[in-house]
Amino acid sequence: MSSELSYSSANDAPVVEPKPQSFFSRWLGVYFSPGETFQEIGQAPRLLAPMLVLMLIGSLGGYLMIERIGVRQFFSAGFEQAVANNQMTQEDADKQLDAMTNGVVGTITKYSFPLVGLLQPLVMGLVLAGLGKLITTLMGGENKFKPLYSVTLFALLAISVIQTALLLIVIYLKPVSELDINNLVGSNLAALLSMIVGKDGLPKFIMTLGRWLDVFLIWLIALLAIGYGAVSKRIKTGTFATGLGLVFGIFALLAAGWAALRG
Numbered sequence: 001m002s003s004e005l006s007y008s009s010a011n012d013a014p015v016v017e018p019k020p021q022s023f024f025s026r027w028l029g030v031y032f033s034p035g036e037t038f039q040e041i042g043q044a045p046r047l048l049a050p051m052l053v054l055m056l057i058g059s060l061g062g063y064l065m066i067e068r069i070g071v072r073q074f075f076s077a078g079f080e081q082a083v084a085n086n087q088m089t090q091e092d093a094d095k096q097l098d099a100m101t102n103g104v105v106g107t108i109t110k111y112s113f114p115l116v117g118l119l120q121p122l123v124m125g126l127v128l129a130g131l132g133k134l135i136t137t138l139m140g141g142e143n144k145f146k147p148l149y150s151v152t153l154f155a156l157l158a159i160s161v162i163q164t165a166l167l168l169i170v171i172y173l174k175p176v177s178e179l180d181i182n183n184l185v186g187s188n189l190a191a192l193l194s195m196i197v198g199k200d201g202l203p204k205f206i207m208t209l210g211r212w213l214d215v216f217l218i219w220l221i222a223l224l225a226i227g228y229g230a231v232s233k234r235i236k237t238g239t240f241a242t243g244l245g246l247v248f249g250i251f252a253l254l255a256a257g258w259a260a261l262r263g
Contacts, residue, residue, distance in 0.1 A: 020044035023053075030158040034226045038151050042231030045150035050157050054121040057157075061164040062117030068171050069179065071110050072101040077181045085262070121160065125152045132228045135243040141235030143228070151227035155220060163187075163216050188214035205260040212252035221245055 021029065021040055027050075029037030066074060079093040088096075100109055129149040136143050166185050180199070183191050190210030193202055221244045229237030 020046070023049040026154055027157060030154050030223065034223055035230055037154075038227035038230035041150050041154060041227070042147040045147045047146070047150055047153065050150070050153035051122060051125075054125075054153060054157050054160060055118050057160050057164055058117030058119075058121050059114040060117070061160075061167060062113035062115075064168055065171060065184075066110055066113040069176055069181070071106055072097065073176055074181055075100060087262075121153075121156055125149060125156055128152045128156075128224060131244065131247060132224065132240065135240060136228070136232055136235055139235050139239055139243075141232050141239075143232040143235075147231040148228060151231055152224065155223040155227055158223065159216055159220055183211060185216075187216055188212070203260065204262075205256045208256040208259040209252055212248065212255065217248065221248065 020043070021037075023046070026037055026041060026046075029040075075097060079088075079097050082088050083090050083093050099105060126149065129145060129152045132148045132152070133143070133145055135141075163185065166187070170185060171179060180186070180191075180194070183194070188211050190207050190213075193207065193210055199207070221241060224244055225237050225241035228240040229235065232240075
């Protein structure tokens with residue numbers, strides 16, 4: 001056989017595309033090699049498996065949380081704060097709390113927590129992927145929505161597993177009466193400030209802003225920036241990080257301002 005024929009046969013051989021990684025390989029890869037994992041996800045995006053697992057984690061976490069804390073205990077702190085701010089009387093607060101936690105309404109309220117946990121990750125994923133697409137459009141980049149959404153789901157999954165595990169550890173190890181309903185995991189600056197000066201030691205604007213300076217939120221922004229950069233053309237990871245950080249920063253300031261206005 002001539003060398004020309006051999007060379008031609010080699011070139012005509014079909015190129016075998018690498019098989020997409022398994023769901024578990026991608027999941028673990030987000031922790032240990034996010035850049036390479038997100039690039040691979042972009043080549044063959046998958047949605048169903050991460051969606052189902054996120055829904056399971058969210059629903060189970062919501063159910064176990066409200067089962068442990070109780071509907072009345074969960075909402076009582078908010079009513080106590082409203083009474084302290086003279087937004088309602090103690091009598092009105094007791095009536096509304098009773099209405100929310102007793103009978104059919106109480107049952108509906110209780111089971112709304114796993115329902116919210118079921119749907120929230122999917123909605124959040126759509127919003128974040130849409131934000132990534134908006135940043136891409138504004139900065140002249142190029143990508144497709146399905147890889148963006150798949151990257152978002154895997155980033156949320158990686159964080160949700162750790163965050164939900166910590167949440168369950170905290171609520172089942174600490175007495176319910178000692179839990180801070182507004183900051184259960186305590187993975188943010190506000191929790192540290194509360195330990196130093198107390199929950200009421202600083203203005204609400206500062207404490208609310210501190211809740212947004214959260215380890216898991218910073219991690220999420222970092223993963224999304226890496227993932228969106230990996231599945232996009234003509235736009236860098238740093239641009240996504242800046243855009244996402246700016247948007248979350250604006251929301252943090254608005255939330256802190258609203259908390260300050262409410263007293």
